[in-house]
Amino acid sequence: MNNKNATTTPSVSSNKLDPIAVLREELAAAALCHGVERVEDLTEELVRRYVQRLGGVQVYVPIERSLKRERLAREIRANFDGCNARELARKFGVSVRQIQRILVLKNNL
Structure with missing residues (x-):
């Protein structure tokens, strides 16, 4: 059962957070709440823009x-x-x- 559309990057892997995976999950949840039909398209476009703007930069997320x-x-x-x-x-x-x-x-x- 290999689903190519499934997100393979878990937000938590080996006790280490993956910020991009967390971002994907939160964007998908927000899109669903707002009735966006093509959640994956919106999520991936926003992640792409985020990476384009902040890629390579260490990002601090305050508590x-x-x-x-x-x-x-x-x-x-x-x-x-x-x-x-x-x-x-x-x-x-x-x-x-x-x-x-x-x-x-x-x-x-």
């Missing part, structure tokens, strides 16, 4: 916690009016010092 922290920092900066650090600390469940660090970090970048 989810980092993304949440960045999202929180953006929201705090967007809501800061110059005088409401305590209010923001209460609203977001962090210390006033953490609010200050987030705001200083932005100014130093």
